[in-house]
Amino acid sequence: MRKKYLLAPGPTPVPESVLLAMAQPVVHHRTPQFSEVFKETAELLKYVFQTKEDVLILASSGTGAMEGAVVNLFSPGDEVIVINGGKFGERWGKISESYGLKVHWINVEWGRAVDPETVKDVLAKNQNVRGILCQASETSTTVLHPVKELAELTRERDCIIVVDGITAVGVVDIPMDRWGIDVLVSGSQKAFMLPPGLAFISLSEKAWRFCDDARCPKFYFDLKKERKNLARHTTAYTPAVSLITGLREALALIKEEGLENVFARHARLARATREAMKALGLKLLAPENPSPAATGVYVPDGIDGGKFVKYLRDDMGVTLAGGQDHLKGRIFRIAHLGYIDTFDIIIAISAVEMALKRFGHKVELGRGVGTAQEILLEGFET
Numbered sequence: 001m002r003k004k005y006l007l008a009p010g011p012t013p014v015p016e017s018v019l020l021a022m023a024q025p026v027v028h029h030r031t032p033q034f035s036e037v038f039k040e041t042a043e044l045l046k047y048v049f050q051t052k053e054d055v056l057i058l059a060s061s062g063t064g065a066m067e068g069a070v071v072n073l074f075s076p077g078d079e080v081i082v083i084n085g086g087k088f089g090e091r092w093g094k095i096s097e098s099y100g101l102k103v104h105w106i107n108v109e110w111g112r113a114v115d116p117e118t119v120k121d122v123l124a125k126n127q128n129v130r131g132i133l134c135q136a137s138e139t140s141t142t143v144l145h146p147v148k149e150l151a152e153l154t155r156e157r158d159c160i161i162v163v164d165g166i167t168a169v170g171v172v173d174i175p176m177d178r179w180g181i182d183v184l185v186s187g188s189q190k191a192f193m194l195p196p197g198l199a200f201i202s203l204s205e206k207a208w209r210f211c212d213d214a215r216c217p218k219f220y221f222d223l224k225k226e227r228k229n230l231a232r233h234t235t236a237y238t239p240a241v242s243l244i245t246g247l248r249e250a251l252a253l254i255k256e257e258g259l260e261n262v263f264a265r266h267a268r269l270a271r272a273t274r275e276a277m278k279a280l281g282l283k284l285l286a287p288e289n290p291s292p293a294a295t296g297v298y299v300p301d302g303i304d305g306g307k308f309v310k311y312l313r314d315d316m317g318v319t320l321a322g323g324q325d326h327l328k329g330r331i332f333r334i335a336h337l338g339y340i341d342t343f344d345i346i347i348a349i350s351a352v353e354m355a356l357k358r359f360g361h362k363v364e365l366g367r368g369v370g371t372a373q374e375i376l377l378e379g380f381e382t
């Protein structure tokens with residue numbers, strides 16, 4: 001037997017009570033019973049998004065909501081700024097170009113956060129820019145971008161900030177209304193502790209005004225239509241009934257823990273992981289602006305990162321993530337978002353130590369674990 005542990009930045013583990021909620025018989029979606037579930041779920045989503053606006057629930061992976069944002073807010077020929085500091089930043093640009101938008105790419109070195117001053121300069125030189133598209137947490141490089149500062153740049157101008165919060169919402173404090181975020185997107189299989197299959201999107205009043213004259217073609221992801229249906233506690237097309245039933249339970253768990261505590265837990269797990277990796281003499285991918293969703297670590301010289309991650313997964317039963325594009329084979333990522341707690345992190349760090357030893361790297365077993373334990377103990381101080 002080999003017990004399995006999932007510590008990848010999506011999909012993430014699903015709590016037992018959520019699995020059980022989803023195992024219930026499927027109810028028809030045009031019924032008062034389902035409308036009640038849907039209504040409660042939509043309310044709880046507002047709490048997690050920290051907004052008074054509607055949060056729409058789409059049956060798609062997170063990318064569906066990203067595409068939905070682009071097609072509902074903009075028109076072919078519109079100019080947008082894309083913060084491209086990793087795979088997901090690049091995705092904003094690719095979606096935008098697919099629909100004929102003119103993209104001003106701001107390329108950021110992988111592992112670094114964008115400097116708001118750079119964005120400010122590009123905005124100053126391009127007065128027609130109608131949107132800034134960025135990630136809050138760029139999962140591919142484990143970086144946190146300065147969304148609050150970027151949002152400020154869009155005030156008092158005909159420009160909106162569109163944020164992919166797929167590994168940020170429910171992980172780190174990203175108060176949509178307070179920071180003036182115009183569009184915030186997330187997905188089910190990250191901090192929402194659900195299987196893949198749902199995406200969420202919320203728009204500010206300013207963003208809804210952009211929808212009125214957006215001319216990109218669209219059909220399934222018609223946000224105005226979804227908003228009208230949401231007001232009647234339903235969806236335009238068949239919702240993912242079981243996932244939404246699970247979502248209500250997952251959101252109730254988040255509310256019960258309290259957002260502040262959820263953020264503190266993620267911060268603690270992330271810090272413990274980073275300090276453990278440093279104690280093992282390993283180099284972090286994002287030392288300056290690390291995301292609390294996942295920690296990226298360079299594989300030591302002489303070790304093939306692809307084989308390392310595969311060994312952890314297939315021989316040890318511990319699924320971490322590798323690197324993408326030019327970081328392929330060079331890094332591994334330990335995710336600590338969603339249904340992850342103290343001892344999941346201990347398992348991950350312990351497995352990394354053991355795998356390093358197996359790959360012939362000089363490592364003092366227990367060094368990283370001990371470092372993490374000191375930090376994780378803070379979570380028990382009451």
Ligand SMILES: *Cc1c(COP(=O)(O)O)cnc(C)c1O
Pocket residue numbers: 009010061062063064088135137138139140164165166167187196
């Ligand atoms: C996972 C992820 C996505 C993509 O979501 P899919 O559900 O795979 O479509 C987009 N952005 C970020 C930051 C992510 O972590």
